[in-house]
Structures are given as C-alpha cells and as structure tokens.
Amino acid sequence: xxxxxxxxxxxxxxxxxxxxxxxxxxxxxxxxxxxxxxxxxxxxxxxxxxxxxxxxxxxxxxxxxxxxxxxxxxxxxxxxxxxxxxxxxxxxxxxxxxxxxxxxxxxxxxxxxxxxxxxxxxxxxxxxxxxxxxxxxxxxxxxxxxxxxxxxxxxxxxxxxxxxxxxxxxxxxxxxxxxxxxxxxxxxxxxxxxxxxxxxxxxxxxxxxxxxxxxxxxxxxxxxxxxxxxxxxxxxxxxxxxxxxxxxxxxxxxxxxxxxxxxxxxxxxxxxxxxxxxxxxxxxxxxxxxxxxxxxxxxxxxxxxxxxxxxxxxxxxxxxxxxxxxxxxxxxxxxxxxxxxxxxxxxxxxxxxxxxxxxxxxxxxxxxxxxxxxxxxxxxxxxxxxxxxxxxxxxxxxxxxxxxxxxxxxxxxxxxxxxxxxxxxxxxxxxxxxxxxxxxxxxxxxxxxxxxx
Numbered sequence: 001x002x003x004x005x006x007x008x009x010x011x012x013x014x015x016x017x018x019x020x021x022x023x024x025x026x027x028x029x030x031x032x033x034x035x036x037x038x039x040x041x042x043x044x045x046x047x048x049x050x051x052x053x054x055x056x057x058x059x060x061x062x063x064x065x066x067x068x069x070x071x072x073x074x075x076x077x078x079x080x081x082x083x084x085x086x087x088x089x090x091x092x093x094x095x096x097x098x099x100x101x102x103x104x105x106x107x108x109x110x111x112x113x114x115x116x117x118x119x120x121x122x123x124x125x126x127x128x129x130x131x132x133x134x135x136x137x138x139x140x141x142x143x144x145x146x147x148x149x150x151x152x153x154x155x156x157x158x159x160x161x162x163x164x165x166x167x168x169x170x171x172x173x174x175x176x177x178x179x180x181x182x183x184x185x186x187x188x189x190x191x192x193x194x195x196x197x198x199x200x201x202x203x204x205x206x207x208x209x210x211x212x213x214x215x216x217x218x219x220x221x222x223x224x225x226x227x228x229x230x231x232x233x234x235x236x237x238x239x240x241x242x243x244x245x246x247x248x249x250x251x252x253x254x255x256x257x258x259x260x261x262x263x264x265x266x267x268x269x270x271x272x273x274x275x276x277x278x279x280x281x282x283x284x285x286x287x288x289x290x291x292x293x294x295x296x297x298x299x300x301x302x303x304x305x306x307x308x309x310x311x312x313x314x315x316x317x318x319x320x321x322x323x324x325x326x327x328x329x330x331x332x333x334x335x336x337x338x339x340x341x342x343x344x345x346x347x348x349x350x351x352x353x354x355x356x357x358x359x360x361x362x363x364x365x366x367x368x369x370x371x372x373x374x375x376x377x378x379x380x381x382x383x384x385x386x387x388x389x390x391x392x393x394x395x396x397x398x399x400x401x402x403x404x405x406x407x408x409x410x411x412x413x414x415x416x417x418x419x420x421x422x423x424x425x426x427x428x429x430x431x432x433x434x435x436x437x438x439x440x441x442x443x444x445x446x447x448x449x450x451x452x453x
Contacts, residue, residue, distance in 0.1 A: 055147050057353045060092055065351055068098035069123035070105040072285060072307025075371040079358075082367040086357045093350055103282060106413050113138050118342040120351040123372075126335040127408040129162050129169050133343075136164030140341035143168050145352035153360055153379045161335050169340055173359070174373030176301045176336035177398025178227055180323055181308065185315040186215065186296035194318070198325045205269035208296070218270050219284060219295035222423045225270075225430075226416045227332070228299050229257040234330030234404055241332075242407035247447040254440035258429045265430065271295070273430040285311040302394035303336055303373040309390060319394045322401050332406035333398060336373050409450035421446025 069079060076099050083095045098119060100108075106128065112118035113132050133139050142149055151159065154171055162170040182194050187204075190211045195201040204217040220228055230241055233256070239248045249257075264270045281287035285308045289295045293315045298308060309317035322329070339359070341351045357364040359377040365384060370391035375381045386392035409415060416422045425442040428434035434442075 055145050055349045055352070057090070057148060057349050058092070058347075059090060062092055062094075063347050063350050064094045064096060065121060065347060065354060066096045066098060066119035067121040067354065068105075068109070068119040070100055070102045071123075071371070072101070072304070072310075074306045074310060078368050078371045082358055082364045083354075085363045085367060086354055089357065089363075090350070090353065093354075095354065101283060103418075106417070113342070116344045118344060120342055120345040120347060121354055122340050122342065123173070124170055124338045124340050125411060126161065126172070126338055127411045129338065129340065130164065130408055131412060133164060133169050136167035136169055138343050139167075139169035140343050140345060140348050140351070141167040141169070142171060142341065142352070145341075145348055148349055148352040149356050150360060150379070153377045158335065158376055162338060162340075170338035171340075171355070171359070172335045172376040173337040173339060174303060174335075174376050174395075175333065175399065176303050176373050176395065177333040177402040178231070178299050178301055178331055179305075179394045179398050180320040181298050181300060181305065181394070182217075182318055182320045183293050183296040183312060183315045184318045186293040187217075189293075190215065194320050195323055196321050198323060201269055201323055202263070202267045205264070205267040209268035213268070214289075215294050215296065216268065216271050216289075218264070218297040218299070219276065219287075219290065220264075220270050220299060221276060221284065222273065222418075222426045223416050224284075224299055225261055225273075225426050226410075226422050229261055229426075230332070231299070231330040232260045232325050233257050235324070235326035235328050236330075237326070238328035240404055240407075241410065242447060242451065245451040247444060247451075251437060251440045251444060254443050255436035258425070258436035258439045261426070262429065262436070273427055284308065301336065301373075302391055302398050305391050305394050306371060317390070319390055319397065322397070329401050329403055331398070331402040332404050332410075333402040334406040335376070409447070409453075412450055415446055415450050421449070 067083070069075070071079075079099070080097060083097060087093060087095060106125070109118065109122060109124070109128065110132060129139065142151065149171070151168070151171070158172045159168060161172065162168060184194070187194055190207055192204055192207050193200070195204045195217070201217065208215045208217050233249060233253060234241070237249070237253065241248065261270075265272050276287075279287050279289055284290050284295070284298060287295065290308070291311050291313050293312065297320075300308060305319070322331070339355045341348060341355070345351050358368060359365065359375065360379040362383050365375070365380045369384065370386060370389050374386065374392055374395040375384065412420070414420050422443050425434070425439040429436065429439045
C-alpha cells in the first residue's frame, strides 16, 4: 500500500506543538498517591461525620442538575431512561443530560473543571481523577454525602483508588479489561477457526487475504494498537508496563512491539491506519466494514461489548479466548469508570442521590443493566441477573486472565490520545515514516514526560 510522505510528519509535528487542553490542567505527580492519606485527625473525622449526617435531599424546591457521560447508543438510551425514572421519584429535580462518544469527552470535562462549570455529576475515566484533582479539591468529597450515597457497598480497596488527601473524589462503576471479540459468521464464511495463538492469528490473516483482500480478521485503531502492543510485550516478558514511575521496557523491547504490529499488517491481520482512516468513520462500531463483517475481530474493553455487538448486521458476535502470545498472561485490568460530583456543585445531596439511584436502587440498576460493565457496587450487583450477558462473560474472562494493573498515566490524552506521544509513534510506524527503534524512543520519552508530572 502506498505510504504517505512528508504530509504525515508535518501533521504530527504540528499536533505536538499545539498545547492540549489537558496539558493546561493540573496533573498528578508521581509522588502523589492515588490511595488515601488516612491520617486525618479525630476532629476532622468527626466534622466529616456530622456533615454527612446533616445532608438531606431536598424534595420540594425546584432543582436542576447536569449529568454528563460518554458511550454508545445502548448506554445513552439506558441512562436517559434511568434519569427519567429518577425524576419520577424526585419530581422537583430536573436532570439535564449531556452525552457523546468518547472522542473529545475528556477535553470537555477538563474545560468544565478548569472553568468551574463542570456538570454536577460526571462519568469519569479512572485516570482523570488524579490528573484533574491532584490535591483532591476539584471533585466533591463523597464522604460528606455518605448518609445518601452508601459507601459501604464498595470495598476499601476500591475507595482508596479514588481517595486523595483523605477526600473521596469518586466511586467506581465497574472494573474492566480488554478481551478479543470476533464475528463468528465471517470466520465460518472463510472456513477457518477463531485464533487462540499468535501463529493461528497470523495464519488467519493470510487466509482472509486469500479469500478477499477486503476482509481482515482484526481491526485496531491507534489506542487499540497501544493496548495490543503492550499485551504482546507483557505476554512475552511478564513485566508491568510502568512501576514506581519507571518504564520497565527497554528501547529494544519496545521496538519489538512496533515490529509485532507491522508483522500483523504485513500478514493482513489488521488494516493499516491509512486504510482505516480512508474508511471515513471515527469509531469502529460505526465503520461500514465492521458493520458488514469485513473487519471480523477487535480487542476491546468488556464495557464496549454491547455497542460493538449491536452494530454487527447479520453476524454472530462472540467473546473469544485470549490469544496466547507468550508464556505470560498479558493485558491490563483496571477500575473502568467512576462517578464523581463537581466540587463547584450547588446541590451535592441531590447529585449524590442521583448516583445512588443509578448504582444501588433497583429501578436505576435494572434500567442501566450492564451498559457500564459489571457493577462494582455490591448492592447493585445483587440486583442484576447477568445470565446471558456478554459483558459479564467478557468481564469474567478479563478478571480471570489479566494480572497487570494499569498505570494511570497510560490513558492520558497526552500519551495515547490524539497527538499524544504513543499515538504519534503508532501513526509514524504504520505510515512507514519512522522505524521501530525511533518510535520506541518516542514512547520512552513520552512515558518519562508523563511520569514527571
């Protein structure tokens, strides 16, 4: 395939010279722990307890809340329906929904926090909490609304993830990991089995190409490639990505990762990034080649299973086994998403009541179902029948397989987001504009920059 030349380099260099919005925000330093500094004074603890006890939901005065989130159509519709039921319970409260796809959502949240105009209730990526509230001050301390939001439904470990300087900035929605999913119908059409080893995956690419060069067994955009590359490296070397603020992979090992992705392209396992860009769709689940089965597999979060499955027309979408690529189980596991309340909210009690309704009250929990993954809230989980849920099936496989905890810097927009250092390296590699060793150095520099913040 023809490679783009200087135009690609110019675009990336221009992107790197433009300061990202997230870069304007306060970022977490490596010496700022995600876990709580639980050495609060007895007096401080008593003050928080009194504040929590005094909080009550206003059920008479007209109140308007804003709630924002990202997701696909299934999550949007479920959340809108849950909000409707919440408003039926609290007729004096109006919830204005703000929702969109993931692309650009972080920038919107960052701008809202910086300007003091954030939504009252926010769906957050777990890494955004320490990034945008490094001192614990930019999200409302949920300990203060514990008389409304029942925090005993979460493990201490889950709460510590979002506790900064003794302030509980958010509560987890679910835990997640990436899994391999496939269009069984396309594989049957081509006449091969779903791959479970790297050799089988490479052979599948060649079989797909022989059948019709327009078909690919797997599709991966930039962020998906970042996760797939780390999955491969962890499978081979059995090491964390970053530990104690240090990247554990050498330049040579990272170059192997870029070579691995190039090998997938050369064996027709994945389309090049240029090919995907030419498809004219921002998201895989809206890409015509995914919808009609020409792209027959994906490595995605279990929380994204529903929208990708629903997008497939006339095909059987299945959760596959992990593709064995080495002696170790590669792949990250992490707290997936969280709900937080803006520190600037004028209605903390009512915002807490909305979260409580969504995560631990029967009408809200059953309406949302598994659209945000398998609930981390113990009470909410007990209310759901997840038999037959592909999200639950995927989550069970991810939790059982993955052993590496994700470093919170990995998903920062300045690293794996558009124009991030890893993102740009992946583009330069796929477009043939830079060799694997140079791309590896870009990643090393990028990790060092993120970990120094």
